[in-house]
Amino acid sequence: MNMISLLVELKDRHCVVVGGGKIAYRKVMMLLEEEAKVTVISPKACSEIEELSKGEKIKLIQRKAVEEDFSHAFLTIAATNEVEENRRITQRLKSISLVNDASAYEEGNCQIPASFKKGRLHLSVSTNGASPKLAKRMKEVWQEKYDDNYIAYIDFLYEVRNLLKQKSLPPEVSHAILEEILDNAYKDSGELRHIYYEKLLNL
Structure with a gap:
């Protein structure tokens, strides 16, 4: 199908x-x-x-x-x-x-499908009827991997992306910023996210 x-x-x-x-x-x-x-x-x-x-x-x-x-x-x-x-x-x-x-x-x-939500993060999986149990197991793996820290982190990604849309930056600069903030350091540190966002406000 x-x-x-x-x-x-x-x-x-x-x-x-x-x-x-x-x-x-x-x-x-x-x-x-x-x-x-x-x-x-x-x-x-x-x-x-x-x-x-x-x-x-x-x-x-x-x-x-x-x-x-x-x-x-x-x-x-x-x-x-x-x-x-x-x-x-x-x-x-x-x-x-x-x-x-x-x-x-x-x-x-x-x-x-089997689905998992954590803030703005929404993951779903289907095996097209082959094994609902496998889909459920994969969902359980996600539940262990993506903890509550992802809620604030993905909100940060969302806010940065919206901010860049408002600024007249060259496309390559915006692309580099969006790539940089995928680094795990930003996921793990709320302070680092705050500092970086404040820096972007002044660009």
Whole structure:
């Protein structure tokens, strides 16, 4: 399957999760972390999903999904415990909107990879269905490697890049600066970052 990796903003987007079990719950939590507006459709729902509904974190519709449920969905995740039902939903929607089949990655037109965030840093990995366990393991490696220090460091990279956009420096000078600040010394020292940024302000 040929796919391109994209980051998609889901804040305030209408997302539908079909299914009420533990897998559906994990998908719901992922969407809520991105501040999406989530509707869950399932005749039965696990206690965690019911609690989210009672707390008005999501909208829960306790019945089988019908075509009208997807008319305004930006993203639909088919996560029932019935493979054929997931496939039916996916085949219906894949030509008109974003749809993910939680039971068969190749059925939908988008995947939800294992991902890791640390401030502005966002890493994701997919094995195209070959081994979700490997993708999870790689995510765990990232979690150990990229600690909280990266939050301030990447903010520094962002601020320097924005500052250079405001200055009329020769391209080769800007390029050299952006290369220099990739040195680990800037990652490891907040004081060095501050001194360097102040120097750039006076260029």
